[in-house]
Amino acid sequence: MRAVLMAGGSGTRLRPLTCDLPKPMVPILNRPIAEHIINLLKRHDITEVVATLHYLPDALRDYFQDGSDFGVQITYSVEEDQPLGTAGCVKNIAELLDETFLVISGDSITDFDLSAAIEFHKQKKSKATLILTRVPNPIEFGVVITDEEGRIKRFLEKPSTSEIFSDTVNTGAYILEPEVLEYLPANQESDFSKDLFPLLLEEGEPMFGYIAKGYWCDVGHLDAYREAQYDALDRKVKLDFPYKEQSPGLWVGQNTYIDPTAEIEAPAIIGDNCRIGARVQIEAGTVIGDNVTIGADANLKRPILWNGAIIGEEAHLSACVISRGTRVDRRAHVLEAAVVGSLSTVGEEAQISPGVRVWPSKKIESGAILNINLIWGNTAQRNLFGQRGVQGLANIDITPEFAVKLGAAYGSTLKPGSKVTVSRDQRNISRMVTRSLIAGLMSVGVNIQNLDATAIPIARTVIPTMGVAGGIHVRVHPDRPDYILIEFLDAKGINISKAKEKKIEGAYFKEDMRRSLIHEIGDVAYPSEVADEYCTAFEKLLHIDTIRNSRAKVVIDYVYAVSGAVLPQMLDKYAVDAVVLNASLNKTAMSATDRETLLTQLGHVVEALKANFGVQVSANGEQLILVDESGIAIRGEMLTALMVDMMLTSNPRGTVVVPVHASSAVEQIARRHDGKVIRTKANPTALMEASYKNPNVVLGGSADTGFIFPQLHPGFDAMFCIAKLIEMLTIQERSLAAVRSELPRVVHKSHVIRCPWTAKGALMRHLVETHPAQNLELIDGVKICHPYDDSWVLVLPDASEPLVHLYANSNDRDWVDETLRHYRTRVQTFVEKEQEQVVAEV
Numbered sequence: 001m002r003a004v005l006m007a008g009g010s011g012t013r014l015r016p017l018t019c020d021l022p023k024p025m026v027p028i029l030n031r032p033i034a035e036h037i038i039n040l041l042k043r044h045d046i047t048e049v050v051a052t053l054h055y056l057p058d059a060l061r062d063y064f065q066d067g068s069d070f071g072v073q074i075t076y077s078v079e080e081d082q083p084l085g086t087a088g089c090v091k092n093i094a095e096l097l098d099e100t101f102l103v104i105s106g107d108s109i110t111d112f113d114l115s116a117a118i119e120f121h122k123q124k125k126s127k128a129t130l131i132l133t134r135v136p137n138p139i140e141f142g143v144v145i146t147d148e149e150g151r152i153k154r155f156l157e158k159p160s161t162s163e164i165f166s167d168t169v170n171t172g173a174y175i176l177e178p179e180v181l182e183y184l185p186a187n188q189e190s191d192f193s194k195d196l197f198p199l200l201l202e203e204g205e206p207m208f209g210y211i212a213k214g215y216w217c218d219v220g221h222l223d224a225y226r227e228a229q230y231d232a233l234d235r236k237v238k239l240d241f242p243y244k245e246q247s248p249g250l251w252v253g254q255n256t257y258i259d260p261t262a263e264i265e266a267p268a269i270i271g272d273n274c275r276i277g278a279r280v281q282i283e284a285g286t287v288i289g290d291n292v293t294i295g296a297d298a299n300l301k302r303p304i305l306w307n308g309a310i311i312g313e314e315a316h317l318s319a320c321v322i323s324r325g326t327r328v329d330r331r332a333h334v335l336e337a338a339v340v341g342s343l344s345t346v347g348e349e350a351q352i353s354p355g356v357r358v359w360p361s362k363k364i365e366s367g368a369i370l371n372i373n374l375i376w377g378n379t380a381q382r383n384l385f386g387q388r389g390v391q392g393l394a395n396i397d398i399t400p401e402f403a404v405k406l407g408a409a410y411g412s413t414l415k416p417g418s419k420v421t422v423s424r425d426q427r428n429i430s431r432m433v434t435r436s437l438i439a440g441l442m443s444v445g446v447n448i449q450n451l452d453a454t455a456i457p458i459a460r461t462v463i464p465t466m467g468v469a470g471g472i473h474v475r476v477h478p479d480r481p482d483y484i485l486i487e488f489l490d491a492k493g494i495n496i497s498k499a500k501e502k503k504i505e506g507a508y509f510k511e512d513m514r515r516s517l518i519h520e521i522g523d524v525a526y527p528s529e530v531a532d533e534y535c536t537a538f539e540k541l542l543h544i545d546t547i548r549n550s551r552a553k554v555v556i557d558y559v560y561a562v563s564g565a566v567l568p569q570m571l572d573k574y575a576v577d578a579v580v581l582n583a584s585l586n587k588t589a590m591s592a593t594d595r596e597t598l599l600t601q602l603g604h605v606v607e608a609l610k611a612n613f614g615v616q617v618s619a620n621g622e623q624l625i626l627v628d629e630s631g632i633a634i635r636g637e638m639l640t641a642l643m644v645d646m647m648l649t650s651n652p653r654g655t656v657v658v659p660v661h662a663s664s665a666v667e668q669i670a671r672r673h674d675g676k677v678i679r680t681k682a683n684p685t686a687l688m689e690a691s692y693k694n695p696n697v698v699l700g701g702s703a704d705t706g707f708i709f710p711q712l713h714p715g716f717d718a719m720f721c722i723a724k725l726i727e728m729l730t731i732q733e734r735s736l737a738a739v740r741s742e743l744p745r746v747v748h749k750s751h752v753i754r755c756p757w758t759a760k761g762a763l764m765r766h767l768v769e770t771h772p773a774q775n776l777e778l779i780d781g782v783k784i785c786h787p788y789d790d791s792w793v794l795v796l797p798d799a800s801e802p803l804v805h806l807y808a809n810s811n812d813r814d815w816v817d818e819t820l821r822h823y824r825t826r827v828q829t830f831v832e833k834e835q836e837q838v839v840a841e842v
Helices: 033-043 057-064 085-091 114-123 178-183 192-203 222-233 400-412 428-443 456-465 498-510 530-540 544-550 567-573 592-609 636-650 665-672 684-693 718-732 736-741 757-769 813-841
Strands: 002-006 048-053 073-078 101-105 108-110 128-134 142-146 152-157 168-176 207-211 216-218 244-247 250-252 268-270 299-301 316-318 390-393 419-424 447-453 470-476 483-489 553-557 577-581 613-618 623-627 655-659 676-680 697-702 706-708 747-754 782-785 792-797 803-810
Touching (some): 002 033, 002 085, 033 108, 048 057, 057 073, 108 168, 108 222, 128 142, 142 207, 152 192, 152 207, 168 207, 168 216, 216 222, 419 428, 419 456, 428 447, 428 483, 456 530, 456 718, 544 718, 553 567, 553 592, 553 718, 567 577, 577 592, 592 623, 613 718, 623 636, 623 718, 636 655, 636 718, 636 736, 655 665, 665 676, 757 782, 757 792, 757 813, 792 813, 803 813
Parallel strands (some): 002 048, 048 073, 419 447, 419 470, 553 577, 553 613, 655 697
Antiparallel strands (some): 101 168, 108 216, 128 168, 142 152, 244 250, 390 483, 470 483, 613 623, 747 803
C-alpha cells in the first residue's frame, strides 16, 4: 500500500518558524514532523511514500533524499507554479496510485492505528474513508457526522458554535480508492473537504468515517506546536525518541557534555553535541536540539531550542521557542510564548515580552525591551528616542500600529484632558503617521490642536500661545528620505528633555498606558490663523523699512518639499523680489544626489538673474544652504561662521550658541566683536535649551541643524534666517561673497570610525585617563585642546549608531592631517583590542 504525504504547507500561522522552513520540517523532539509521520507509516508496514511538495520543496528533499536512510522509498511530486489544493495535488499523481492508498498530512502529530483504519475501510467496501477523532472543541476543524455504521451523513467545515452537532472531526488522513480521483478535474485547484467529499456524498458513493483512538494534534499554530512537544515528552503520544534514555524521562544525545553542577528535571531532551554549562537549571518540559550551547547559570523553564542555538550565561528562557542558529546573549530574558526566528540575535540584558514574535535574521540590541512583533526592518533598538526624536524606516519601523502606541504612551505621561498640538510636513506618509498618533493620544484622553501641514518653525512659534502641554511634529527625516522623524516639543516649543523622553519610553515599553472611558476620549480641533500668528511675530523682529528699501532679489528653492511656505508672500509684501523654484510637492522625497543637482541649478539661476543670493530650504523650513551672488554654495562650517559673523556684526558683544564640534572660526569671529561663545552637546535639544535660557543670545545652532533666533521662537528657522539676511546685508552694505572672503581661514576635518556600543564607554574612559585633565573639555565626547591656540581634536560617540566621529580643527593644515591620522589609528586599535577581549571571554 502506498501513502501520499501532504507536505506542501507553508505554515502561515506558525510564523516566524516557517519563514525559511516548510511546516512538515518543523521539529518535534528534535526531528521533523514529517519524520514522525514516516515512522508511523513504517510501524504499519507502509514503506512506499509519495510526498507532494510546494513551499520550499528542497528542504524536505535534501533531508529525506530517496528515503532509504529512513527505511522507506520516497517519490516526490512538486507543484511548480501554483498550489493545486489538497485534492488537486493528489489528482496530479493519479498514475502512481493504482490501488487503495492512504493520504496523510505532513503537519500533524499522531499515533493512530492506521492498520485498523485500513481494515475498517476494506470491511465497509468504502470508496473513501476519513480517519476521524473526537476533540473537546471542534470549532477550528471540519466536523463530520456519521450514522451508527460509520457512514458519513454530513460535513461542516469549521462550524460556528451554533452549528456544532458532533465532536468528531476530520484529521486530514484518508484511505481512498483510486477511482474517486476521476471525480476531480485535472490541473485545477481542488480540496478534499470542500470539493471531492461533498461530491461523493451527493453521488451516493460509499464513504465512511473511522473514529480513531489515540493521540492527534494538528500543529496549526504556535500554542499547538509547544503543546505537542510537551505531550511528546510526557509520552501522551507514541513517538520514537532520537536519543537514548539516560535516566527515567531524560533523553541525551551523543557527544553531549553536561556540567556536574547543572540541575535537570525530567522529562527533558538534550540533543547531540551539546554543551551545558555550570549551574544551569533545566526544568521539566525543556527540549534542547543538537549542537546547542548553554552558558553557566542559565535558567531554562520549558523552552524549545532548535539546533545550533547559543544561550549566554545567566539567560532566562520561559516556555518560548528559539529557532535554528539563534544567539541569546548574557542575562537576556525571552518570556512565555515568545518565538525568535532563525539566525537572530538577542543582545545582552534584552527582554522579549510574552507572546512576541521575532522574524528570522533580526537583531535585538543590548538592553532593548521588545513588546511588539519584529517583522520588518533588522533591529529592535534599546531606546525609542535617538539623537533627535523618534526615527525609523517609513512604514517599516514607523508603522500606524507603532504610532498609535507611541501616541498613547506620550499621552499617558500627560494629565487627562491635556491639550497638545500635532503638525506635519505635506507628505502622505507623514499624514498617515500623524493620524495614528492622534488616535493614540485621543484614546488616553488627550485633546488635539491639529495644525495639519505646517512648517515646523510656525508650530514652534504658536505653541507657547496656545496653552498646550506640548506638541508633536512628524516629517520625512532631513537626512534620510526613507526615514520618518517624530519630534516631541514642550510647552515652550523646545524639543523635550531626556527625562521626558525616558518617561515616554517607560510607558511604551512597559505598556503602562491608561484607557479612557467613552466620555473621556480626546477631541480634535483645527485652530485657524496659525500662519498669521507666526507672521506677526516674525515682523516684530525685523526692520521692515530696511528690507523694503533694499529692493533685494532672492531665489528660494524648496526642493519639491514645500510646507507652510509663507515666506514668499511676506517678502512680496516687503517689496522683495522672491523667485521661487521647485515649490510643488513631489510624492517621493529627494535623495542627497537629487538635492545636489538642484543646488547646482540654483547657482546658475542666481547668476543668470543677478540675484543678491539664493537659498535651498530643507527639513520642513528648518535648514538651509546659501548660494552667493556668483553661484557658489555656502554650507557646513563656512555657513555657520558666516551667520555668526553677520549676527555679531549687527549685535556686538552678543552671545552665540554652537555645538561642541563647530570650528574654532566661531571663537575667532567672536573675539573680533567682543562676543561670547557657548558650546553645547551635539544635539538639537541642547542647542535650543542653551539658546533659550542664556541671556543676550543672538544666534544658536549650526549649518547641520539650522539657526535659532531665540527672540522669535526656540527652534531652527530657515524662513526667518532668509529675511534677517536681507536686512543685515542691506544695513552692513555687504554681499555674501564679501562676508565669505573675510571669514577666518580655519582647517576643520572629520572622519567616522565604526565602534560597537559596548566599546564606546571604555574608549571615552581610556582617552580621559591618557590625557592631561587641563587639556580636556568634556561637554560631549572627549575634546583634547592644544594649550596655546585654537587647535583641538574631538572624539564624539554617535548617539544613534555604532560609530565614533573624529573632528580635528586648527589654523595649521598639516597639524589637522597628522592629528586626524594619529587618533584614527589610536581609536581603531583600541576598538579592535576591546573586540578581541570580548571574543576571548565568550
